Amino acid sequence: MQLRDAIAPCGNSDVRRVGLMGGTFDPIHYGHLVTAEVVRAKFSLDLVIFVPAGIPPHKRGIKISSGTDRYMMTVLATVTNPHFEVSRTELDRPGPSYAIDTVRHFRKEFGTETEIFFITGADAAVEILTWKDAKDLLKECGFIVATRPGCSTGELERRLQEARLHSAHCICVVEVPALAISSTDIRRRVGQGEPIRYLLPQNVENYIHKRGLYR
Ligand code: ATP
Ligand code: MG
Numbered sequence: 001m002q003l004r005d006a007i008a009p010c011g012n013s014d015v016r017r018v019g020l021m022g023g024t025f026d027p028i029h030y031g032h033l034v035t036a037e038v039v040r041a042k043f044s045l046d047l048v049i050f051v052p053a054g055i056p057p058h059k060r061g062i063k064i065s066s067g068t069d070r071y072m073m074t075v076l077a078t079v080t081n082p083h084f085e086v087s088r089t090e091l092d093r094p095g096p097s098y099a100i101d102t103v104r105h106f107r108k109e110f111g112t113e114t115e116i117f118f119i120t121g122a123d124a125a126v127e128i129l130t131w132k133d134a135k136d137l138l139k140e141c142g143f144i145v146a147t148r149p150g151c152s153t154g155e156l157e158r159r160l161q162e163a164r165l166h167s168a169h170c171i172c173v174v175e176v177p178a179l180a181i182s183s184t185d186i187r188r189r190v191g192q193g194e195p196i197r198y199l200l201p202q203n204v205e206n207y208i209h210k211r212g213l214y215r
Helices: 030-042 067-078 098-112 134-138 154-162 181-192 202-209
Strands: 018-021 048-054 084-086 114-121 142-146 171-174
Touching: 018 030, 030 048, 030 067, 030 114, 030 142, 030 171, 048 067, 048 154, 067 084, 067 202, 098 114, 098 134, 142 154, 154 171
Parallel strands: 018 048, 018 114, 048 084, 114 142, 142 171
Antiparallel strands: none
């Protein structure tokens, strides 16, 4: 099935448009940054807010770096882009980090005059209907789904078709330059002494080595 690369149904160009990029960011890498930048430009977003998860509900039982380290790496990676910001909202909220709570937090902060889009990779988006209060979430904001190497587009389109039945907003798929980079692979590389240069910003690599992460 052909991927939909749609922008037209995604709202009014006069209002402020904000993207929320959720993730564990352990560590943040160029896959995340390219995705955010491509989506920002394509959807004329005024701002992309990176939201490192406090306790990712889908990664329970998996050891992750401290919120402070993940926040610091996300700030370091985004500092040179004037359209990027980092939020501590999920890190500072007790309990599992659910997208519905995060979107409502920003809705309250920005008011109804701002369009909010949740940005997610294809692997996360196929699970969307299993997220907490998924049907309410789909009514709260638009979803922009980035292609990711290794993710089947047929399965993605089937799941998104189902999600669209519950959505009052756009659910768009955007093709981003394929970067087969994952945080899991970066952690493994550091553990095995393999290079991670050019997979993520140099200042994030420096931070990883300085803090002795993933050894
Ligand atoms: P991990 O391997 O630990 O799961 P990850 O590389 O998948 O890490 P996450 O923090 O889980 O990174 O991802 C945050 C968001 O970014 C998710 O929506 C994910 O789908 C998306 N994403 C991550 N890497 C890429 C990539 N290379 N291309 C497109 N989207 C990506
Ligand atoms: Mg992931």
